[in-house]
Amino acid sequence: MxxxxxxxxxxxxxxxxxxxxxxxxxxxxxxxxxxxxxxxDSPKTRVDFQVEPVDQLPEDVRKHFDRLTASPQGGHAAIPHGSRIFLIISAGQRPTGGYQVKITEILKKGETVHIYAEETAPAKDSMVTQAITHPAAVVSIPQKDEANYEFHLKKATPPSKDP
Structure with missing residues (x-):
């Protein structure tokens, strides 16, 4: 043994x-x-961005924004306009108000620009609008070189209705 x-x-x-x-x-x-x-790994560089008010978007960018926020699935787009690229990300249809999308960081790695966004849900006991909403965010970055755009949205966990 x-x-x-x-x-x-x-x-x-x-x-x-x-x-x-x-x-x-x-x-x-x-x-x-x-x-x-x-x-x-290849180096990542932070890209400075500017949050864009929806009511002040250029007409062609506003059309893309309206199309994305009307979609139940949401989506994203990179729209060149003048010297800037407008980056839109929509979380899709939500059952109430109180949901938000915020672009938290933009990094360029090689030829790809990574857009990181986070959705937040309303707090469990918060008073929210009882209407279907479509949370979205729009930012712009300087248009420099041709690039690929990759969007990363961290979706929120809906608040539980249990006591």
Missing amino acids: AIRQVMLMGCFALILAFTGCGSEPDGNHNPPGSEASAKT
Whole structure:
């Protein structure tokens, strides 16, 4: 019995030695998204943006905004206008008022501009408009080079109706 245990331990040690204990061949032991692994990724640069009042949008941008906010599914768009790109993100149809969409950060990584937005839901016991709403946000950034736009919306969890 003891010889069998020694042989099993030896086999286990050999397996660990040959697999390298799960390490990557390049010696990178950092999980994706960690600070150290981010150093090896292409650099991300923060893009300054300006929140745009909906009632002051240029006509062609306003048409895109109206189309997106009329859609039950919501959506997003990047519309060039003059020296700026207008970025619109809509969460879609919501059952009451109190929902909001806020663009929190815009980062450029390589040729792609990442737009990060977050939806917030009304508090559980808050007084809200009892009407269907379509929360959305519009910002603009300087139009510099051609880029791809990738939108990331973190949707809110609706408030529970349980006491």
